[in-house]
Structures are given as C-alpha cells and as structure tokens.
Amino acid sequence: MLFLGVNIDHVATLRQVRLATYPDPVAIVPLIEKAGAHGITVHLREDRRHIQDQDVRRLRECITTRLNLELALNEEIIRIALEVKPDEVCLVPERRSELTTEGGLDVVSQKEMISRVVTRFHEKGIKTSLFIDPDISQIEAAMQTHTDMVELHTGQYAESTGSIREKEYRRLCEGAKLAASLGLQVNAGHGLNYENTEKIAHIPELHTLNIGHAIVARALFVGMEAAVREMLAIMQKARNKGENL
Ligand code: PXP
Numbered sequence: 001m002l003f004l005g006v007n008i009d010h011v012a013t014l015r016q017v018r019l020a021t022y023p024d025p026v027a028i029v030p031l032i033e034k035a036g037a038h039g040i041t042v043h044l045r046e047d048r049r050h051i052q053d054q055d056v057r058r059l060r061e062c063i064t065t066r067l068n069l070e071l072a073l074n075e076e077i078i079r080i081a082l083e084v085k086p087d088e089v090c091l092v093p094e095r096r097s098e099l100t101t102e103g104g105l106d107v108v109s110q111k112e113m114i115s116r117v118v119t120r121f122h123e124k125g126i127k128t129s130l131f132i133d134p135d136i137s138q139i140e141a142a143m144q145t146h147t148d149m150v151e152l153h154t155g156q157y158a159e160s161t162g163s164i165r166e167k168e169y170r171r172l173c174e175g176a177k178l179a180a181s182l183g184l185q186v187n188a189g190h191g192l193n194y195e196n197t198e199k200i201a202h203i204p205e206l207h208t209l210n211i212g213h214a215i216v217a218r219a220l221f222v223g224m225e226a227a228v229r230e231m232l233a234i235m236q237k238a239r240n241k242g243e244n245l
Contacts, residue, residue, distance in 0.1 A: 002201055002207070002209065003207060004037045004039075004232055005037070005040065005041045005187075005189075005209070006032045006228060007040075007042065008025045008028060008029070008041070008042060008212065008216065009025075009043050010212060010216040010217075011028050011216055012042075012050035012051045012052070016052075025042070026055060026062055031228075033064055035226075035227075036228065036232050037065065038065055038066065039065045039066035039068055040065065040067055040068070041090070042067075043070035043092065044056055044071055044080065044081075045094060046076075053080060056069060056080065056084050056086075060084050060085070067087050068087065068089070069084070069090070070092050071090075071091065073117060074094070078117060078120070081121070081126070082121070082124055082126075088149070089121055089127075089129070090129040091105055092105060092131040093105045093131070104132040105131050105132050107130055107138050111145060114145045115144070115145040118146055122146070127148045128149065129150060129187060130142045130145065130147050130149075130150050130151070131189075132150055132151070132153065135175070139179045139184075140178075143184060147184070149184055149187055149207075150184050150186060151188060151189055151210065152176060152186065152188045153188075153189075153190050154172065154191055158191025158193070179205070180205035185207045186206055187210060188200060188206050188209055189211060189212075192214065194218065194230065197231065197234050197238075198234050198238045199238075201239060202238045209235065211231060214231075215227050218231075
C-alpha cells in the first residue's frame with residue numbers, strides 16, 4: 001500500500017497573492033479526503049507566504065485523515081506545532097529567498113539539535129520525519145536522531161532528465177532500501193507530478209508520497225477530487241504492477 005499526502009500550500013498561495021479571504025485551504029480538505037487521499041500536508045513557513053497560523057489551527061479541527069505539518073528548525077514555529085499537535089511533523093530546511101524547499105536538511109551537522117527537537121515532539125505524541133537528500137550519511141544520521149520517518153527529497157530526480165534522472169532514481173532506490181533497513185518509515189516528495197510519479201511509486205520501501213503543486217495545478221482543470229483520484233490511480237497502478245512481477 002502506498003499512501004498519498006496532499007500538500008495544500010498553494011491553495012493558500014492563491015489566496016495570499018491577493019491577500020483575499022479565498023480560496024480557503026480548509027474548505028478544500030473534504031474534497032481531498034473524499035477522493036481517497038490519506039493525509040493533508042502544509043508548510044508553515046517563517047515568512048508566512050502561504051499557510052497562516054490560523055489555517056493550521058483550523059485544519060487541525062477539520063482533518064479526518066492525518067495532518068502533517070512541515071516546519072523549519074525555528075523555535076517560534078516549533079512552539080506552534082507543539083501546541084497545535086499535528087499527527088506528524090516534517091522538519092525541513094528553509095531559506096527566505098527560495099521559491100520552494102530547495103535541498104534536504106543537513107542532519108549530519110545538526111544531529112544533536114535535531115535529536116532534541118525530535119524528543120520534544122515525541123513527548124507530545126507527535127511523530128517526526130526529516131526531509132533529507134537520499135545520501136547514506138544523512139540517512140544514517142537521521143536514524144541516530146530517533147526520528148520515526150524520513151522523507152527522501154525527489155527534487156533532483158524530478159528536475160533532471162536522461163542519465164542524470166536515472167542516476168537520481170537509483171540513489172532514491174538505494175536510499176529507501178537503506179532507510180527501511182534501519183527501521184525508518186520512508187516517505188518521498190517534492191516535484192512529483194502526473195508524469196514522474198509512477199516510477200517513484202515502484203520503489204517498494206516507500207510508505208507515503210507527499211505531493212502538492214502538481215495536484216493543485218491539475219485541480220484547476222478537472223477539480224480537486226478528480227486531480228487527487230488521478231494521482232492515486234497512477235500510484236496504485238505502479239504498486240499493482242510491482243506486486244505482479
Ligand atoms: N515534501 C516536502 C518536504 C516539501 O517541502 C514539499 C514542498 O512544500 C513537498 C513535499 C511537495 O512538493 P511539491 O509541491 O513540489 O509537490
């Protein structure tokens with residue numbers, strides 16, 4: 001079984017570019033859950049460029065699947081997360097000038113600090129994930145922080161073509177295998193779309209894919225429910241093929 005977490009940041013982006021009251025990211029949740037998605041992901045950024053504090057609080061009240069809150073190692077946001085109590089958090093690196101999350105978290109150089117943050121979330125019963133590149137050293141360091149999960153960064157795979165994409169794909173396959181062998185739940189995400197997700201869905205160790213931009217964009221043409229169902233069908237097809245091999 002491969003789970004889908006739908007990232008709804010860019011529903012809020014559409015609202016924030018006009019500082020309007022719509023579209024409301026909370027109002028889209030029932031459509032996503034009705035379509036069969038397994039969770040909702042949002043990133044509360046330091047600059048609040050899309051999701052706002054109030055959105056996270058309201059989402060906590062209405063989500064019937066799972067709320068995954070992405071956040072940087074920022075004390076103010078960590079406190080909000082501890083108070084709101086999402087089902088899980090994903091620690092991500094963040095730079096104000098970036099268009100989106102550009103690279104994985106450097107766990108190796110911040111291992112002790114990340115371990116302390118992981119412990120604080122565990123004390124509140126919140127599961128943790130670390131968004132990392134599929135590097136052996138980062139995966140091993142992640143395991144040492146006692147995180148429950150890692151999310152492997154698929155951005156380099158998604159943005160490349162030809163032999164480089166093949167190489168990135170192999171890195172993801174090997175990274176997923178290593179992380180699973182260390183007892184971590186292995187998720188993946190970033191830059192996944194209706195063209196490049198099937199190959200990723202074939203990686204048997206993956207538990208959840210977190211996908212946002214492509215689904216929100218597709219929803220403009222077919223509606224949110226259909227956009228989610230189409231992505232789930234791609235993921236399911238890949239898994240069925242794998243099981244029949
Ligand atoms: N996973 C993480 C950790 C992310 O930061 C993002 C982007 O916010 C995503 C998944 C979703 O990426 P995309 O919007 O490209 O599908």
